[in-house]
Amino acid sequence: MSGGWQRDGYEAVIGLEIHVQLDTASKMFCACPNRFGDEPNTNVCMVCLAHPGALPVANAEAVRQSARVGLALGCRIPAASEFSRKQYFYPDSPKAYQISQYDQPLCAEGSFHVPGEGAFTVRITRAHLEEDAAKMIHAGGDAGRIQGSAGSVVDFNRAGTPLLEIVTEPDLRSPEQARRFLTLLRATVVAIGASDCDMEKGSLRADANVSIRPIGSAGYGTKTELKNMNSVRFLARGIEAELERQLGLVLAGEEVRQETLHFDPATGGLTSLRSKEEAHDYRYFPEPDLLPVTQDPDDLAALAGQLPELPVARFARLTGAGLPEATALLLATEVELAAYYDELAGRVGDAKVAANWVMGELQAHLNAAGIAADASPVTPARLAGLVGLVVDGTINQTSAKEVFQALVEDPAADAAGVVEARGLAQVGDADELGAIVDGVLADHPEEVAAFKGGREQVIGFLVGQCMKASGGRADAKALQALLRERLSA
Amino acid sequence: MAIDVIGLTAERAAALLRGRECTSEELAQAYLDRIAAVDGELHSYLHVDPERTLAAAREQDASGGDGLAGVPIAYKDLLSTRGVPTTAGSRILEGFVPIESADVVRWGDEAGLVSLGKTNLDEFAMGSSTEHSAYGPTRNPWDVARVPGGSSGGSAAVVASGCAPWALGTDTGGSIRQPAAFCGLVGLMPTYGSVSRFGVVAFACSLEQVGPMTLTVRDAALLQQVIARDSDRDATCTGPREPIALPEAGRLDGITFGVPRAELEAGVEEGVRARFDESLAIAESLGARLVDVELPYARHGLAAYYVIAPAEASANLSRFDGVRYGLRVDAPDVRAMYEATRDAGFGAEVKRRIMIGTYALSAGYHDAYYVQAQRVRTLIRRDFDAAFGQVDAILLPTAPTTAFPIGARLDDPLAMYANDIFTLPVNLAGIPALSVPNGLSEGLPTGLQIIGPAHSENLLLRLGAAFEAEHAFDPVPPAMRSAS
Known part of the structure; x- marks a missing residue:
């Protein structure tokens, strides 16, 4: 699955450009609130509206968070980096230049390992800090897009939001690798707390540079750019579709044109946004209104030391604790699930038992309810209470499922209370079990005879009958033992 | 009482106010009267709002402030003024009203200064004559057929004509110093980063600073005290390294001046050169030493x-x-x-x-x-660094000519640009320079430029005060004396 995409003698070459909106209190170069979803054009000032005389002041927290992300991506953080002006005219760019970074980015030359089956490493070219553009809304157009729209309005609330642009080398070899890489990267940034990386809200946006080349070739084919994929799944699907398109062209003897494409997940189609002939000369030059960003090596060392446990390390820890790779990967990268798991495992004191509950009952419940783990009424504390009752033998698995359902339905209930109220404590008492077993054996002479005749698998049926007779509360192990004892008597 | 505002320094105006010899309102009214009398011809203001000015003056009278409170001032129309139109001399900003004031204007407000209005300038400060204003040229109070210099020509003309006791200008390549020289005034271009640029409509960010244009060196120091401050809204501004002191004139024993003789060969008008040489003699007579310096780049x-x-x-x-x-x-x-x-x-x-x-x-x-x-900029900076290893300050004429006739250079941009040859390198180096009146040449003012290392404003002001005392220059143009 995570091997390379290879068809008809060609292989995929994919690089990603990822924009992460940083979750700082204020914007990148002014004191306006950095907030999503407010009334349009309310979080604005002289600076983010680019009034004459306005000057930018760099947000130190954005610089700090970017450095933390850079460290997590194994980047070198140069002692000095520089902001530059990237110039282009468009109504979403109030200054008609974006303050970005050019030849001296905040983070350089990293590498990021994606573990698990078919593990691979992606080199990070750079990660640089810049400001987001305003949001254009094209009235009357198809789904807010410019094609066919009657007019456009601009919301400057987003103008000046801190953006960290992460650029990879073209090291990805399949849509699946792209999906895995982006999933892990997203989990890493979220774990750091630099961004919520919500692709639907646009706080993480990914562009993919896609090309194909003959297998074994060291050169690169002409690449196209897939813009603004808004989910990890669509990213993989878009790349897949583009690879197929390019392969079709090449096999038909046609050339791949360098262009920017939009992938429509609804139709699976690709449309051209612009060709490279219209490419801009951005006329970069160092931003004279800002001083270079300097990084103190001691501060960086301290920042690196203060990073939380990152998903890659988490994966190693969980597999080390004996969890299967697939489970460990899920619990390392699904942010809410990971936090839930950690708390549960801490309370239960057994990594595997906690993992089984999270991957089993909890996941089923979350999927059915369509909610994230942190929104479940069955909090880790409540679930830990239930797991404790199973571990100490108070209830059996069958009852546990019933108790779990009760916890979902009644947020005020606790596991011990449910067990008490419903009389679910398992029957392990030898006398009580003995009576049940004796009754079942007496009622099923044919099966008893079959067992004694050598058809040992019949015992499963007898266990089931006993369990039924106990109202599901029988201690399954004790029951088995007792049955065997009686049958072999 | 009738106040004669012609030639009135800000320091003296403050003394009148503090001595209760007049009110701020009376003072403002006197300037407004003066503006009404002469500015029709000079066209040095782009925006005057008498009601607003008088209201601000009355507020100062009522609040009983100290120091400079109640003293009027004029602002170059490149400086944003909250609620008051700011055009930068351009049609593209016609009718634009800023939502916030420039830091320097805010600090002027805090000090109790009363704005008389906004002064004319070359559009976006691009020019050396104020002829490039979209709203028409300003005339030189010394000779209305001539330019006042630029780009802060309006600020120079209002102070020279008695239409304001002092003004703020901006200097990107000489735009404070050259008009100060052309109009017989003192002009200070501060060290880059010592005055906030927040709210200054940007022309060339890495070169420009706001600075005072005044009748005396002491006034320049007083206004610099108001505006030279650290600001958290300008990332390149750290304020002055030491507080600005009020200078006293005195001898210059122990001071070494550098004179870049090679630079002077580049087309300096005869009268300007003669006045400059006289100032060199004055420097020596005050005990200073003169040495040649080279600024090859x-x-x-x-x-x-x-x-x-x-x-x-x-x-x-x-x-x-x-x-x-x-x-x-x-x-x-x-x-x-x-x-x-x-x-x-x-x-x-x-x-x-x-x-x-x-x-x-x-x-x-x-x-x-x-x-x-x-790269050239770096080399020029090194030139100055090397020179300041040998000398305390460098002397040059502020401009190679006196004020030229209106229209004379409009068709020749290169000739216009060349008027800034002695001032531009200073902006490229980010160091301060003071222009002080240097006597007349054929009835027109000339300027002496004193250039110092970064954050040497106090030294420059002290040196300027010494030259000022020796010259005993009368900053009131003859035509302006009779005009009232």
């Missing part, structure tokens, strides 16, 4: 400046696109709207510099022009 300052400043300007002026404020010329689509708006809104000189700057930053030309100019 300074002569390339003009070329480097006319790449770097337009490059920055081409980006800074891109925000004037008709989308959010200012002029908009409607057109069928957004691109056509940009083009029509910018074509109608910008004057010829501004367009020229946008073109130069855009070209200098374009792919393929960026290294040959922009990068090369930055």
Whole structure:
């Protein structure tokens, strides 16, 4: 699955450009609130509206968070980096230049390992800090897009939001690798707390540079750019579709044109946004209104030391604790699930038992309810209470499922209370079990005879009958033992 | 009482107010009367609002402030003033009213200064004569057929004509010092980063500073005390390194002046040169030592400046696109709207510099022009560093000529640019310079420029005070004496 995409003698070459909106209190170069979803054009000032005389002041927290992300991506953080002006005219760019970074980015030359089956490493070219553009809304157009729209309005609330642009080398070899890489990267940034990386809200946006080349070739084919994929799944699907398109062209003897494409997940189609002939000369030059960003090596060392446990390390820890790779990967990268798991495992004191509950009952419940783990009424504390009752033998698995359902339905209930109220404590008492077993054996002479005749698998049926007779509360192990004892008597 | 505002220094005005010899309202009224009398001809103000000015003055009278409270001032119309139109001398900002004041204006307000209005300038401060204002040229109070210099020509003319006791200008390549010299005033271009640029409509960010234009060196020090402050809204501003002191005139024993003799060979008018040589003699008579210094790269300052400043300007002026404020010329689509708006809104000189700057930053030309100019800039900075290893300050004429006739250089941009050869290198180096009156040449003022190392404002002001005392220059133009 995570091997390379290879068809008809060609292989995929994919690089990603990822924009992460940083979750700082204020914007990148002014004191306006950095907030999503407010009334349009309310979080604005002289600076983010680019009034004459306005000057930018760099947000130190954005610089700090970017450095933390850079460290997590194994980047070198140069002692000095520089902001530059990237110039282009468009109504979403109030200054008609974006303050970005050019030849001296905040983070350089990293590498990021994606573990698990078919593990691979992606080199990070750079990660640089810049400001987001305003949001254009094209009235009357198809789904807010410019094609066919009657007019456009601009919301400057987003103008000046801190953006960290992460650029990879073209090291990805399949849509699946792209999906895995982006999933892990997203989990890493979220774990750091630099961004919520919500692709639907646009706080993480990914562009993919896609090309194909003959297998074994060291050169690169002409690449196209897939813009603004808004989910990890669509990213993989878009790349897949583009690879197929390019392969079709090449096999038909046609050339791949360098262009920017939009992938429509609804139709699976690709449309051209612009060709490279219209490419801009951005006329970069160092931003004279800002001083270079300097990084103190001691501060960086301290920042690196203060990073939380990152998903890659988490994966190693969980597999080390004996969890299967697939489970460990899920619990390392699904942010809410990971936090839930950690708390549960801490309370239960057994990594595997906690993992089984999270991957089993909890996941089923979350999927059915369509909610994230942190929104479940069955909090880790409540679930830990239930797991404790199973571990100490108070209830059996069958009852546990019933108790779990009760916890979902009644947020005020606790596991011990449910067990008490419903009389679910398992029957392990030898006398009580003995009576049940004796009754079942007496009622099923044919099966008893079959067992004694050598058809040992019949015992499963007898266990089931006993369990039924106990109202599901029988201690399954004790029951088995007792049955065997009686049958072999 | 009737107040004679002609030649009235800000220091003296403050003394009148503190001694209760007049009120701020009376003082403001006297200036407004003076403006009404002479500014029709000079055209030095772009915006005067008597009611607003008098209300601000009355507020100062009522609050019983101290220090400079109640003293009037004029602001170059490149400085944003909250609630008061700010045009930068351009059609593209006609009717634009800032939502916030520039830091320096805010600090003026805090000190209790009363704004008389906004002064004329070359459009976006691009020029050396104030003829490039979209609202028409300002005339020199010493000779109304001549330019007052620029780009802070309006600020120079209001102070020289008694239409304000002092004013703030901005200096990107000489725009405070050259008009100060042309109008017989003191002008200080502070060390880069000692005065906030927040709210100053940007022309070339890495070169410009706000500074005082005054009748006396002491007034320059007083106004510098108000505006030289650290600001958290300008990342390049750290304020002055030491508090600005009020200078006293005195001897110059122990001071060494550097004189870049080679630079002086480059076309200095005879009268200007003669006055300059006299000042060298004055320096020696006060006990200072003169040594020759070399600034081998300074002569390339003009070329480097006319790449770097337009490059920055081409980006800074891109925000004037008709989308959010200012002029908009409607057109069928957004691109056509940009083009029509910018074509109608910008004057010829501004367009020229946008073109130069855009070209200098374009792919393929960026290294040959922009990068090369930055290298030259570094070399010029080193020239000055080396010189200040030997000398305390450098002396040069502020401008190679006196004020030229209106229209004389309009068709020859290079000749216009060349008027700034002695001032531009100072901006490229980011160091301070003071221009003080240096006597008349054929009835027109000349200026002596004293250039010092970074954060040497106190030294420059002390040296300036010494020359000022020796010259005993009367800053009131003869024509202005009779005009009231």
